[in-house]
Amino acid sequence: MLLKVHPDNPDPKRIRKIVECLNAGGIIIYPTDTVYAIGCSLLHQKAVEKVAQIKGIKLAKANFSLVCYDLSHLSEYCKPIQNATYKLMKKSLPGPFTYILDANNNVPKLFKSKKKTIGIRVPDNNIPRDIVNEMGNPLISTSVHDEDEILQYTTDPELIYEKYKNRVDLVIDGGFCKNVASTVVDCTEEVPEIIRQGVGEL
Numbered sequence: 636m637l638l639k640v641h642p643d644n645p646d647p648k649r650i651r652k653i654v655e656c657l658n659a660g661g662i663i664i665y666p667t668d669t670v671y672a673i674g675c676s677l678l679h680q681k682a683v684e685k686v687a688q689i690k691g692i693k694l695a696k697a698n699f700s701l702v703c704y705d706l707s708h709l710s711e712y713c714k715p716i717q718n719a720t721y722k723l724m725k726k727s728l729p730g731p732f733t734y735i736l737d738a739n740n741n742v743p744k745l746f747k748s749k750k751k752t753i754g755i756r757v758p759d760n761n762i763p764r765d766i767v768n769e770m771g772n773p774l775i776s777t778s779v780h781d782e783d784e785i786l787q788y789t790t791d792p793e794l795i796y797e798k799y800k801n802r803v804d805l806v807i808d809g810g811f812c813k814n815v816a817s818t819v820v821d822c823t824e825e826v827p828e829i830i831r832q833g834v835g836e837l
Contacts (some may be wrong), residue, residue, distance in 0.1 A: 666809035667758040700754030701773040729759040731834035
């Protein structure tokens with residue numbers, strides 16, 4: 636199903652409909668402040684496994700991120716972070732960044748792996764933030780890649796729907812997205828390091 640949602644003022648009824656789908660173990664494709672992403676509730680192990688299948692990767696090897704409403708969920712999934720890292724995140728989020736942090740013991744259970752790090756995302760887009768806020772827990776998230784060598788990311792929700800309609804439960808049309816992914820910042824060492832330059836400028 637393709638569901639139109641206004642990116643600036645998402646209709647609460649539609650957000651609730653999306654959350655009902657996620658709470659039932661559904662998989663969605665949704666817009667962010669960078670590219671479209673595939674997501675599911677982290678409380679549904681089967682859904683997390685299915686997202687890995689859609690991406691064609693083993694769950695244990697998946698580098699999925701957690702999409703959060705703000706930084707209040709950090710302690711549930713990450714080891715304590717340095718003050719400087721927290722300040723950096725606070726200053727740049729919501730925004731087009733993925734911060735790689737040291738994961739605590741809750742994370743390996745999610746991914747059935749010995750995962751030591753986790754990516755944290757707080758996109759500057761009201762649709763995913765409202766979804767997470769309504770749901771009460773983060774989304775497991777991974778970018779929608781294109782098969783095209785030149786165009787790495789599809790920006791058109793209708794084309795995404797055509798391609799994925801039989802593989803996911805819901806595609807959210809929040810308008811065209813960017814075709815450049817988030818900037819990935821590794822904060823597991825003393826000094827943060829940009830490991831992928833994307834839309835976000837630090």
